[in-house]
Amino acid sequence: MTHIGPGRPRLEPRRRQGQTPRAEILDAAAELFTTKGYGSTSTRGIADAVGIRQASLYHHFAAKDDILDALLAETITAALELAERLTGSPEPAPVRLYALAWFDVRQLCTARWNLGALYLVPELRSERFADFRQRRDDLRRHYEALAAAVVAEAGGVAVGSELLPFRLVESVINIRSDEGASPGYAQRVIPGAVLRLLGWRGDAEQVRKAAIRLVEGIDQSDREND
Amino acid sequence: MTHIGPGRPRLEPRRRQGQTPRAEILDAAAELFTTKGYGSTSTRGIADAVGIRQASLYHHFAAKDDILDALLAETITAALELAERLTGSPEPAPVRLYALAWFDVRQLCTARWNLGALYLVPELRSERFADFRQRRDDLRRHYEALAAAVVAEAGGVAVGSELLPFRLVESVINIRSDEGASPGYAQRVIPGAVLRLLGWRGDAEQVRKAAIRLVEGIDQSDREND
Known part of the structure:
Protein backbone atom coordinates (compact mmCIF):
# COMPACT_ATOMS: atom_id res chain seq x y z
CA MET A 1 0.00 0.00 0.00
CA THR A 2 1.30 3.45 -0.88
CA HIS A 3 1.66 5.75 2.08
CA ILE A 4 -0.11 9.02 1.36
CA GLY A 5 1.32 11.49 3.87
CA PRO A 6 0.55 15.16 4.36
CA GLY A 7 1.09 17.11 1.16
CA ARG A 8 0.67 14.09 -1.11
CA PRO A 9 -2.33 13.77 -3.44
CA ARG A 10 -5.50 12.44 -1.79
CA LEU A 11 -7.67 9.52 -2.85
CA GLU A 12 -10.52 11.94 -3.50
CA PRO A 13 -11.13 15.67 -3.21
CA ARG A 14 -11.73 17.24 0.20
CA ARG A 15 -15.33 17.08 1.23
CA ARG A 16 -15.23 17.47 5.01
CA GLN A 17 -15.58 20.59 7.11
CA GLY A 18 -12.17 21.84 8.27
CA GLN A 19 -9.17 23.71 6.97
CA THR A 20 -6.57 21.06 7.80
CA PRO A 21 -6.43 17.26 7.49
CA ARG A 22 -6.55 17.07 11.31
CA ALA A 23 -9.76 19.13 11.41
CA GLU A 24 -11.27 16.97 8.67
CA ILE A 25 -10.48 13.80 10.61
CA LEU A 26 -12.09 15.28 13.73
CA ASP A 27 -15.19 16.31 11.79
CA ALA A 28 -15.61 12.88 10.17
CA ALA A 29 -15.02 11.10 13.48
CA ALA A 30 -17.53 13.34 15.28
CA GLU A 31 -20.15 12.52 12.67
CA LEU A 32 -19.52 8.77 12.87
CA PHE A 33 -19.30 8.67 16.68
CA THR A 34 -22.58 10.54 17.08
CA THR A 35 -24.51 8.81 14.30
CA LYS A 36 -23.14 5.24 14.34
CA GLY A 37 -21.75 5.06 17.87
CA TYR A 38 -18.22 5.16 19.26
CA GLY A 39 -17.88 1.40 19.64
CA SER A 40 -19.14 0.78 16.12
CA THR A 41 -16.71 3.20 14.45
CA SER A 42 -13.22 2.13 13.35
CA THR A 43 -10.25 4.31 12.42
CA ARG A 44 -10.56 2.68 8.98
CA GLY A 45 -14.13 3.97 8.73
CA ILE A 46 -13.00 7.46 9.73
CA ALA A 47 -10.16 7.46 7.16
CA ASP A 48 -12.62 6.32 4.47
CA ALA A 49 -15.05 9.12 5.39
CA VAL A 50 -12.27 11.71 5.04
CA GLY A 51 -10.98 10.16 1.84
CA ILE A 52 -7.48 9.43 3.14
CA ARG A 53 -5.63 6.21 3.88
CA GLN A 54 -5.63 4.80 7.40
CA ALA A 55 -1.84 5.29 7.57
CA SER A 56 -2.34 9.03 6.98
CA LEU A 57 -4.85 9.15 9.81
CA TYR A 58 -2.27 7.57 12.14
CA HIS A 59 0.07 10.41 11.24
CA HIS A 60 -2.33 12.74 13.12
CA PHE A 61 -3.82 10.45 15.79
CA ALA A 62 -2.17 7.30 17.16
CA ALA A 63 -5.49 5.71 18.14
CA LYS A 64 -9.28 6.15 18.11
CA ASP A 65 -9.12 7.11 21.80
CA ASP A 66 -7.00 10.14 20.93
CA ILE A 67 -9.59 11.35 18.44
CA LEU A 68 -12.36 11.01 21.02
CA ASP A 69 -10.24 12.81 23.62
CA ALA A 70 -9.64 15.75 21.24
CA LEU A 71 -13.36 15.94 20.41
CA LEU A 72 -14.44 15.81 24.06
CA MET B 1 -24.54 -28.60 19.85
CA THR B 2 -27.12 -29.77 22.37
CA HIS B 3 -30.11 -27.47 22.61
CA ILE B 4 -30.74 -26.61 26.26
CA GLY B 5 -34.32 -25.39 26.41
CA PRO B 6 -36.38 -24.19 29.34
CA GLY B 7 -36.54 -26.82 32.09
CA ARG B 8 -33.38 -28.60 30.97
CA PRO B 9 -30.23 -28.56 33.12
CA ARG B 10 -28.08 -25.43 32.75
CA LEU B 11 -24.41 -25.17 31.96
CA GLU B 12 -23.81 -23.67 35.39
CA PRO B 13 -25.87 -22.71 38.43
CA ARG B 14 -27.98 -19.55 38.37
CA ARG B 15 -26.02 -16.50 39.38
CA ARG B 16 -28.01 -13.60 37.96
CA GLN B 17 -30.69 -11.51 39.61
CA GLY B 18 -34.15 -12.63 38.51
CA GLN B 19 -36.65 -15.37 39.20
CA THR B 20 -37.00 -16.55 35.61
CA PRO B 21 -34.58 -17.18 32.73
CA ARG B 22 -36.11 -14.17 30.96
CA ALA B 23 -35.38 -11.92 33.96
CA GLU B 24 -31.84 -13.28 34.18
CA ILE B 25 -31.23 -12.54 30.51
CA LEU B 26 -32.52 -8.99 30.98
CA ASP B 27 -30.33 -8.46 34.03
CA ALA B 28 -27.19 -9.74 32.30
CA ALA B 29 -27.92 -7.67 29.18
CA ALA B 30 -28.54 -4.53 31.26
CA GLU B 31 -25.19 -4.97 32.96
CA LEU B 32 -23.33 -5.51 29.68
CA PHE B 33 -25.12 -2.71 27.80
CA THR B 34 -24.39 -0.19 30.56
CA THR B 35 -20.82 -1.27 31.32
CA LYS B 36 -19.46 -2.39 27.91
CA GLY B 37 -21.83 -0.53 25.59
CA TYR B 38 -24.76 -1.67 23.46
CA GLY B 39 -22.79 -1.88 20.21
CA SER B 40 -20.01 -3.88 21.86
CA THR B 41 -22.34 -6.50 23.39
CA SER B 42 -23.39 -9.63 21.48
CA THR B 43 -26.23 -12.04 22.25
CA ARG B 44 -23.49 -14.64 22.65
CA GLY B 45 -21.89 -12.49 25.36
CA ILE B 46 -25.25 -12.16 27.11
CA ALA B 47 -25.90 -15.90 26.98
CA ASP B 48 -22.42 -16.54 28.40
CA ALA B 49 -23.04 -14.08 31.24
CA VAL B 50 -26.28 -15.88 32.15
CA GLY B 51 -24.68 -19.30 31.80
CA ILE B 52 -27.05 -20.54 29.08
CA ARG B 53 -26.55 -21.39 25.45
CA GLN B 54 -27.24 -18.78 22.76
CA ALA B 55 -30.05 -20.99 21.39
CA SER B 56 -31.81 -20.82 24.77
CA LEU B 57 -31.54 -17.04 24.73
CA TYR B 58 -33.24 -16.98 21.31
CA HIS B 59 -36.12 -18.92 22.85
CA HIS B 60 -36.88 -15.77 24.89
CA PHE B 61 -35.69 -12.96 22.61
CA ALA B 62 -35.39 -13.16 18.83
CA ALA B 63 -32.71 -10.45 18.66
CA LYS B 64 -30.56 -8.09 20.72
CA ASP B 65 -32.92 -5.23 19.74
CA ASP B 66 -35.77 -7.01 21.51
CA ILE B 67 -33.77 -7.21 24.73
CA LEU B 68 -32.95 -3.51 24.57
CA ASP B 69 -36.59 -2.68 23.86
CA ALA B 70 -37.75 -4.66 26.93
CA LEU B 71 -35.13 -2.96 29.11
CA LEU B 72 -36.00 0.54 27.88
Missing part, protein backbone atom coordinates in the same frame (compact mmCIF):
# COMPACT_ATOMS: atom_id res chain seq x y z
CA ALA A 73 -12.02 18.62 24.90
CA GLU A 74 -13.88 20.84 22.42
CA THR A 75 -17.11 20.41 24.42
CA ILE A 76 -15.70 21.96 27.62
CA THR A 77 -12.57 24.00 26.91
CA ALA A 78 -14.26 27.33 26.13
CA ALA A 79 -16.76 27.06 29.01
CA LEU A 80 -14.01 26.13 31.46
CA GLU A 81 -11.93 29.09 30.29
CA LEU A 82 -14.89 31.44 30.75
CA ALA A 83 -15.63 29.96 34.21
CA GLU A 84 -12.03 30.65 35.28
CA ARG A 85 -12.26 34.24 34.03
CA LEU A 86 -15.57 34.72 35.86
CA THR A 87 -14.03 33.66 39.17
CA GLY A 88 -12.13 36.94 39.31
CA SER A 89 -14.99 39.10 38.02
CA PRO A 90 -16.55 41.65 40.39
CA GLU A 91 -20.07 41.06 38.99
CA PRO A 92 -22.72 39.62 41.37
CA ALA A 93 -22.98 35.79 41.46
CA PRO A 94 -26.34 35.65 39.61
CA VAL A 95 -24.87 37.59 36.68
CA ARG A 96 -21.79 35.37 36.53
CA LEU A 97 -23.81 32.14 36.74
CA TYR A 98 -26.25 33.40 34.09
CA ALA A 99 -23.27 34.31 31.87
CA LEU A 100 -21.67 30.87 32.21
CA ALA A 101 -24.95 29.02 31.56
CA TRP A 102 -25.83 31.28 28.61
CA PHE A 103 -22.42 30.82 26.99
CA ASP A 104 -22.28 27.07 27.66
CA VAL A 105 -25.79 26.39 26.33
CA ARG A 106 -24.90 28.36 23.21
CA GLN A 107 -21.72 26.41 22.52
CA LEU A 108 -23.41 23.05 23.21
CA CYS A 109 -26.19 24.05 20.79
CA THR A 110 -24.06 25.49 18.01
CA ALA A 111 -21.32 22.85 17.90
CA ARG A 112 -21.61 21.06 14.55
CA TRP A 113 -22.00 17.62 16.22
CA ASN A 114 -23.73 16.79 19.49
CA LEU A 115 -20.58 15.39 21.08
CA GLY A 116 -21.90 15.59 24.64
CA ALA A 117 -23.95 12.51 23.71
CA LEU A 118 -20.66 10.63 24.17
CA TYR A 119 -20.36 11.56 27.87
CA LEU A 120 -22.28 8.40 28.76
CA VAL A 121 -20.30 5.89 26.68
CA PRO A 122 -18.72 3.25 28.96
CA GLU A 123 -15.27 3.84 27.42
CA LEU A 124 -15.12 7.24 29.14
CA ARG A 125 -14.76 5.58 32.53
CA SER A 126 -11.34 4.17 31.58
CA GLU A 127 -8.03 5.63 32.80
CA ARG A 128 -7.42 6.97 29.28
CA PHE A 129 -10.06 9.65 29.86
CA ALA A 130 -9.17 10.53 33.47
CA ASP A 131 -7.82 13.93 32.38
CA PHE A 132 -10.98 14.77 30.48
CA ARG A 133 -13.15 13.68 33.43
CA GLN A 134 -11.04 15.87 35.73
CA ARG A 135 -11.53 18.90 33.51
CA ARG A 136 -15.26 18.33 33.23
CA ASP A 137 -15.37 17.99 37.04
CA ASP A 138 -13.54 21.32 37.27
CA LEU A 139 -16.23 22.92 35.12
CA ARG A 140 -18.94 21.29 37.26
CA ARG A 141 -17.32 22.68 40.41
CA HIS A 142 -17.28 26.20 38.94
CA TYR A 143 -21.03 25.88 38.37
CA GLU A 144 -21.51 24.60 41.92
CA ALA A 145 -19.48 27.40 43.51
CA LEU A 146 -21.37 30.11 41.60
CA ALA A 147 -24.69 28.39 42.36
CA ALA A 148 -23.85 28.13 46.08
CA ALA A 149 -23.18 31.88 46.10
CA VAL A 150 -26.58 32.50 44.46
CA VAL A 151 -28.33 30.20 46.97
CA ALA A 152 -26.67 32.03 49.89
CA GLU A 153 -27.73 35.38 48.42
CA ALA A 154 -31.29 34.12 47.83
CA GLY A 155 -31.65 33.12 51.49
CA GLY A 156 -30.24 29.59 51.47
CA VAL A 157 -33.66 27.93 51.12
CA ALA A 158 -32.53 25.52 48.44
CA VAL A 159 -29.76 23.40 49.96
CA GLY A 160 -28.49 20.80 47.50
CA SER A 161 -29.89 22.56 44.46
CA GLU A 162 -26.46 24.07 43.69
CA LEU A 163 -25.67 20.68 42.12
CA LEU A 164 -28.37 21.08 39.46
CA PRO A 165 -27.46 24.08 37.22
CA PHE A 166 -24.63 22.14 35.54
CA ARG A 167 -27.07 19.29 34.88
CA LEU A 168 -29.79 21.55 33.49
CA VAL A 169 -27.28 23.16 31.11
CA GLU A 170 -26.03 19.77 29.90
CA SER A 171 -29.63 18.66 29.29
CA VAL A 172 -29.43 20.53 25.96
CA ILE A 173 -27.42 17.51 24.81
CA ASN A 174 -30.43 15.26 25.44
CA ILE A 175 -32.82 17.76 23.87
CA ARG A 176 -30.63 17.93 20.74
CA SER A 177 -30.50 14.16 20.58
CA ASP A 178 -34.29 13.73 21.00
CA GLU A 179 -35.32 16.57 18.70
CA GLY A 180 -32.65 15.88 16.08
CA ALA A 181 -31.77 19.59 16.09
CA SER A 182 -30.50 22.26 18.44
CA PRO A 183 -33.30 23.68 20.58
CA GLY A 184 -33.73 27.36 19.71
CA TYR A 185 -35.44 28.07 23.02
CA ALA A 186 -32.65 26.65 25.21
CA GLN A 187 -30.39 29.69 25.35
CA ARG A 188 -33.33 31.96 26.20
CA VAL A 189 -34.94 29.63 28.75
CA ILE A 190 -32.26 27.64 30.57
CA PRO A 191 -30.10 30.37 32.18
CA GLY A 192 -33.13 32.02 33.83
CA ALA A 193 -34.47 28.64 34.96
CA VAL A 194 -31.06 27.94 36.52
CA LEU A 195 -31.38 31.05 38.72
CA ARG A 196 -35.01 30.36 39.67
CA LEU A 197 -34.34 26.77 40.71
CA LEU A 198 -31.78 28.12 43.18
CA GLY A 199 -34.52 30.15 44.85
CA TRP A 200 -33.32 33.42 43.29
CA ARG A 201 -36.15 35.91 42.65
CA GLY A 202 -34.44 39.03 41.28
CA ASP A 203 -34.99 40.97 38.07
CA ALA A 204 -34.28 38.40 35.35
CA GLU A 205 -34.17 40.85 32.45
CA GLN A 206 -31.57 43.01 34.19
CA VAL A 207 -29.38 40.01 35.01
CA ARG A 208 -29.71 38.72 31.46
CA LYS A 209 -28.50 42.00 29.98
CA ALA A 210 -25.61 42.31 32.43
CA ALA A 211 -24.60 38.66 31.77
CA ILE A 212 -24.57 39.06 27.99
CA ARG A 213 -22.57 42.30 28.30
CA LEU A 214 -20.11 40.43 30.54
CA VAL A 215 -19.59 37.57 28.05
CA GLU A 216 -19.30 39.96 25.12
CA GLY A 217 -16.83 42.13 27.05
CA ILE A 218 -14.63 39.09 27.69
CA ASP A 219 -14.86 38.08 24.01
CA GLN A 220 -13.89 41.61 23.01
CA SER A 221 -10.86 41.80 25.31
CA ASP A 222 -9.73 38.39 23.98
CA ARG A 223 -9.88 39.69 20.42
CA GLU A 224 -7.86 42.78 21.36
CA ASN A 225 -5.20 40.62 22.99
CA ASP A 226 -4.84 38.35 19.97
CA ALA B 73 -39.68 -0.09 28.60
CA GLU B 74 -38.78 -0.68 32.26
CA THR B 75 -37.35 2.85 32.48
CA ILE B 76 -40.65 4.57 31.65
CA THR B 77 -43.61 2.21 32.13
CA ALA B 78 -44.27 2.95 35.82
CA ALA B 79 -43.79 6.72 35.46
CA LEU B 80 -46.07 6.81 32.42
CA GLU B 81 -48.73 4.85 34.28
CA LEU B 82 -48.53 7.25 37.24
CA ALA B 83 -48.67 10.27 34.89
CA GLU B 84 -51.87 8.90 33.32
CA ARG B 85 -53.43 8.36 36.77
CA LEU B 86 -52.44 11.90 37.83
CA THR B 87 -54.25 13.41 34.83
CA GLY B 88 -57.57 12.58 36.46
CA SER B 89 -56.52 13.55 39.98
CA PRO B 90 -58.21 16.58 41.62
CA GLU B 91 -54.96 17.65 43.37
CA PRO B 92 -53.44 21.04 42.37
CA ALA B 93 -50.91 20.96 39.50
CA PRO B 94 -47.84 21.63 41.72
CA VAL B 95 -48.71 18.59 43.86
CA ARG B 96 -49.19 16.37 40.81
CA LEU B 97 -45.97 17.54 39.13
CA TYR B 98 -44.03 17.12 42.38
CA ALA B 99 -45.50 13.61 42.74
CA LEU B 100 -44.50 12.59 39.21
CA ALA B 101 -40.97 14.01 39.53
CA TRP B 102 -40.49 12.43 42.99
CA PHE B 103 -41.67 9.01 41.81
CA ASP B 104 -39.70 9.14 38.55
CA VAL B 105 -36.43 10.26 40.20
CA ARG B 106 -36.84 7.43 42.70
CA GLN B 107 -37.33 4.76 40.07
CA LEU B 108 -34.45 6.09 37.91
CA CYS B 109 -32.22 6.03 41.01
CA THR B 110 -33.24 2.65 42.41
CA ALA B 111 -33.29 0.63 39.18
CA ARG B 112 -30.47 -1.91 39.40
CA TRP B 113 -28.82 -0.67 36.19
CA ASN B 114 -28.64 2.89 34.86
CA LEU B 115 -30.50 2.05 31.65
CA GLY B 116 -31.37 5.64 30.81
CA ALA B 117 -27.72 5.97 29.77
CA LEU B 118 -28.84 4.11 26.64
CA TYR B 119 -31.29 6.86 25.57
CA LEU B 120 -28.48 8.51 23.60
CA VAL B 121 -27.23 5.45 21.66
CA PRO B 122 -27.61 6.01 17.90
CA GLU B 123 -29.48 2.70 17.49
CA LEU B 124 -32.48 4.21 19.32
CA ARG B 125 -33.19 6.48 16.34
CA SER B 126 -34.06 3.50 14.14
CA GLU B 127 -37.62 2.48 13.23
CA ARG B 128 -37.28 -0.53 15.57
CA PHE B 129 -37.53 1.80 18.57
CA ALA B 130 -40.28 4.11 17.25
CA ASP B 131 -42.78 2.69 19.76
CA PHE B 132 -40.45 3.26 22.67
CA ARG B 133 -39.69 6.82 21.51
CA GLN B 134 -43.43 7.45 21.23
CA ARG B 135 -44.04 6.28 24.79
CA ARG B 136 -41.17 8.38 26.14
CA ASP B 137 -42.61 11.36 24.23
CA ASP B 138 -45.97 10.64 25.89
CA LEU B 139 -44.29 10.80 29.30
CA ARG B 140 -42.52 14.03 28.32
CA ARG B 141 -45.81 15.56 27.26
CA HIS B 142 -47.39 14.68 30.62
CA TYR B 143 -44.56 16.57 32.32
CA GLU B 144 -45.04 19.51 29.95
CA ALA B 145 -48.80 19.69 30.52
CA LEU B 146 -48.44 19.62 34.31
CA ALA B 147 -45.59 22.14 34.15
CA ALA B 148 -47.62 24.48 31.91
CA ALA B 149 -50.42 24.38 34.50
CA VAL B 150 -47.91 25.28 37.24
CA VAL B 151 -46.49 28.16 35.14
CA ALA B 152 -50.00 29.50 34.51
CA GLU B 153 -50.77 29.32 38.23
CA ALA B 154 -47.45 30.99 39.14
CA GLY B 155 -48.25 33.95 36.90
CA GLY B 156 -46.93 32.79 33.54
CA VAL B 157 -43.56 34.50 33.94
CA ALA B 158 -41.54 31.55 32.74
CA VAL B 159 -42.68 30.81 29.19
CA GLY B 160 -40.72 27.91 27.68
CA SER B 161 -39.56 26.58 31.03
CA GLU B 162 -42.35 23.95 31.00
CA LEU B 163 -40.03 21.96 28.71
CA LEU B 164 -37.37 21.62 31.41
CA PRO B 165 -38.82 19.56 34.32
CA PHE B 166 -38.65 16.32 32.28
CA ARG B 167 -35.02 17.12 31.48
CA LEU B 168 -34.07 17.92 35.06
CA VAL B 169 -35.61 14.63 36.24
CA GLU B 170 -33.74 12.65 33.58
CA SER B 171 -30.47 14.34 34.62
CA VAL B 172 -30.27 11.78 37.47
CA ILE B 173 -29.15 9.39 34.71
CA ASN B 174 -26.10 11.60 34.05
CA ILE B 175 -25.44 12.07 37.78
CA ARG B 176 -25.54 8.28 38.30
CA SER B 177 -23.18 7.79 35.38
CA ASP B 178 -20.68 10.45 36.57
CA GLU B 179 -20.77 9.55 40.26
CA GLY B 180 -20.86 5.77 39.69
CA ALA B 181 -23.75 5.52 42.17
CA SER B 182 -27.30 6.76 42.62
CA PRO B 183 -27.36 10.30 44.02
CA GLY B 184 -29.00 10.18 47.46
CA TYR B 185 -29.87 13.88 47.31
CA ALA B 186 -31.73 13.70 43.98
CA GLN B 187 -35.13 12.65 45.26
CA ARG B 188 -35.07 15.32 47.95
CA VAL B 189 -33.72 18.12 45.75
CA ILE B 190 -35.01 17.70 42.20
CA PRO B 191 -38.82 17.81 42.63
CA GLY B 192 -38.68 21.12 44.54
CA ALA B 193 -36.20 22.56 42.02
CA VAL B 194 -38.63 21.58 39.25
CA LEU B 195 -41.36 23.73 40.82
CA ARG B 196 -39.07 26.69 41.52
CA LEU B 197 -37.70 26.80 37.96
CA LEU B 198 -41.29 27.21 36.76
CA GLY B 199 -41.58 30.39 38.82
CA TRP B 200 -43.67 28.68 41.51
CA ARG B 201 -43.16 30.15 45.00
CA GLY B 202 -45.57 28.26 47.25
CA ASP B 203 -45.00 26.27 50.42
CA ALA B 204 -42.62 23.51 49.31
CA GLU B 205 -42.93 21.38 52.45
CA GLN B 206 -46.71 21.28 52.19
CA VAL B 207 -46.60 20.31 48.50
CA ARG B 208 -43.98 17.67 49.24
CA LYS B 209 -46.15 16.03 51.89
CA ALA B 210 -49.27 16.12 49.73
CA ALA B 211 -47.35 14.69 46.76
CA ILE B 212 -45.90 11.77 48.72
CA ARG B 213 -49.36 11.02 50.21
CA LEU B 214 -50.75 11.08 46.66
CA VAL B 215 -48.17 8.60 45.29
CA GLU B 216 -48.53 6.33 48.32
CA GLY B 217 -52.32 6.44 48.05
CA ILE B 218 -52.11 5.33 44.41
CA ASP B 219 -49.65 2.54 45.35
CA GLN B 220 -52.03 1.43 48.12
CA SER B 221 -55.11 1.32 45.89
CA ASP B 222 -53.09 -0.68 43.32
CA ARG B 223 -52.17 -3.24 45.96
CA GLU B 224 -55.80 -3.53 47.06
CA ASN B 225 -56.88 -4.14 43.47
CA ASP B 226 -54.29 -6.87 42.92
